[in-house]
Amino acid sequence: MSERGFPATAWATAFRGIAWRETLRFVQQRGRFLAALVRPLVWLFIFAAGFRAVLGLSITPPYQTYVLYEVYVTPGLVAMIQLFNGMQSSLSMVYDRETGAMRTLLVSPFPRWFLLGSKLMAGVIVSIIQAYAFLAIAWFWGIRPPAWGYVAVLPALVLSGLMLGALGLFLSSAIRQLENFAGVMNFVIFPMFFASSALYPLWRMRESSPLLHDICAANPFTYAVELIRFALYLEMNWQAFGVVAACLAVFFGGAVFMYDPAKGLWARRKERG
Amino acid sequence: MDALRIRGLSHRFGAVQALSDVSLTVPRGRFTALLGVNGAGKTTLFSLVTRLYSNVSGSIEVAGYDLRRQPAQAMARLGVVYQSRALDADLTVAQNLAYHAALHGIGRRAARDRIAQVLAQVDLESRAGDRVSALSGGQQRRAEIARALIHRPGLLLLDEATVGLDVKARAEVLALTRRLIADQGVSALWATHILDEIQPDDDLVILHKGRVLSDGKSAAIAGPSGLTRTFLSLTGAAA
CATH class of the missing domain: 3.40.50.300 (P-loop containing nucleotide triphosphate hydrolases)
Incomplete structure (x- = not known):
């Protein structure tokens, strides 16, 4: 590199390298891809089909008419894919840290925010592939949003994927050992998913418990779901956009802080030698 | 310098x-x-x-x-070889090196040449396509050195x-x-x-x-009593 820093092509090369490694790992772990698809499909084929009869949905934006429960739940399941993927990335960060592979990433001459941001974006690319695979299967199941919705949802998937990935990144900085990851499942993934608008609209939640409604309304995952839902039906939900963007800034800022050599995680670690 | x-x-x-x-x-x-x-x-x-x-x-x-x-x-x-393994065991030697070349902003074509070069230096050309997990301990160490050398x-x-x-x-x-x-x-x-x-x-x-107890040419530090004795005496005194 020159005295003035890296040329633009070098930044692109570094990003491509990080994205390539993530994709390669993903391709090699076929079980991960299958699990990522089977999970929402079980919800769609079994849970949603079963609840269709008992859960009536009146007209709820962005839907213009009554919709089947499967149609309502699909955007939430897409967000669930991204939530699990974000946590999977977090797991891989903890694994990389335990095995030592993380150090080779962090000793790259590129700034740490760029390295973490690239890793985050690489994870989002993987989650988007999974989300579109799920939407394709859902289409055959009769869930058919407008054709342009598949295009319009892409930026929403990028933003929500970044937010959920940044949350995973932040959590990975706080998790000291791989064994502690089970706690993430219990205390992050499940509460975030169930206490959101993924499975039921918020107005329905209010009818059964105002407190639960407030909890769901304070859950960032709710806004990721709504951002995806509205985009899929060619509408913009500015509130969801604002909350997701703000949460992304907070979670990513927290992760960069925690991975800073002078602060957070690395300043507290001690190795023998 | x-x-x-x-x-x-x-x-x-x-x-x-x-x-x-x-x-x-x-x-x-x-x-x-x-x-x-x-x-x-x-x-x-x-x-x-x-x-x-x-x-x-x-x-x-x-x-x-x-x-x-x-x-x-x-x-x-800087090129660094860590005490513990830092290569991705699930990727091949060449894939690991390509990843590290990218982390230093080295483009694909240049990386290909450099990978061939550093693998020749560490005598691992024939193992480029093998997964790191398939290498012996010594070969993994040499692959780590190749990784550390990739950006010259x-x-x-x-x-x-x-x-x-x-x-x-x-x-x-x-x-x-x-x-x-x-x-x-x-x-x-x-x-x-x-x-x-x-x-x-x-x-x-x-x-x-x-703390740094001693710094200089090894022979000068060792003196007539030899390095082992000197080291033990220095670290014993500092215990």
Whole structure:
């Protein structure tokens, strides 16, 4: 590199390298891809089909008419894919840290925010592939949003994927050992998913418990779901956009802080030698 | 200009003083051994030089670049081999090297040439397409060195690079490092607790309980009583 820093092509090369490694790992772990698809499909084929009869949905934006429960739940399941993927990335960060592979990433001459941001974006690319695979299967199941919705949802998937990935990144900085990851499942993934608008609209939640409604309304995952839902039906939900963007800034800022050599995680670690 | 210059470096972990006022120099094209028992502070020192930790006191310069003020320039001139494995065992040797080349901003075509070059240097050309997990311990270490060389650094940091290797593999890794110094003029800071890895002509820094006890030519430090006795006497006195 020159005295003035890296040329633009070098930044692109570094990003491509990080994205390539993530994709390669993903391709090699076929079980991960299958699990990522089977999970929402079980919800769609079994849970949603079963609840269709008992859960009536009146007209709820962005839907213009009554919709089947499967149609309502699909955007939430897409967000669930991204939530699990974000946590999977977090797991891989903890694994990389335990095995030592993380150090080779962090000793790259590129700034740490760029390295973490690239890793985050690489994870989002993987989650988007999974989300579109799920939407394709859902289409055959009769869930058919407008054709342009598949295009319009892409930026929403990028933003929500970044937010959920940044949350995973932040959590990975706080998790000291791989064994502690089970706690993430219990205390992050499940509460975030169930206490959101993924499975039921918020107005329905209010009818059964105002407190639960407030909890769901304070859950960032709710806004990721709504951002995806509205985009899929060619509408913009500015509130969801604002909350997701703000949460992304907070979670990513927290992760960069925690991975800073002078602060957070690395300043507290001690190795023998 | 020296490959590495450290002045007045101290570091604490809470109440534990891991390094105290450490100063050392790695001259260009030299093999400098950093000798110390486990817990002497070698890995902490390496973590500070590689920016895994941030130094709040003292200064670190790599090829004249201050690590705090010019981190990118300094890090681009460093190649690191860690004590524990840092390669992705599920990827092939060539894939690992391509990844690390990208982390240094080296484009695909240039990376391909360099991968062939560094694998030839460490005598692993025939294993490029094999997964790292399929290599022996000694081969993995050589692959780690190839990874550290991919961006052509001026300084190699090797943290207990022979730990866990059998006698033959250990000798190969050590000989490879010395060959790189002789043939390519790179410099090396070789952290170890094994005295027979050090030759009389090497530069030697003895680190104990976070302090530099001795710094100079190995032969001069060893004196007539030999390195083992001198080391034991120095570290015993400092215990």
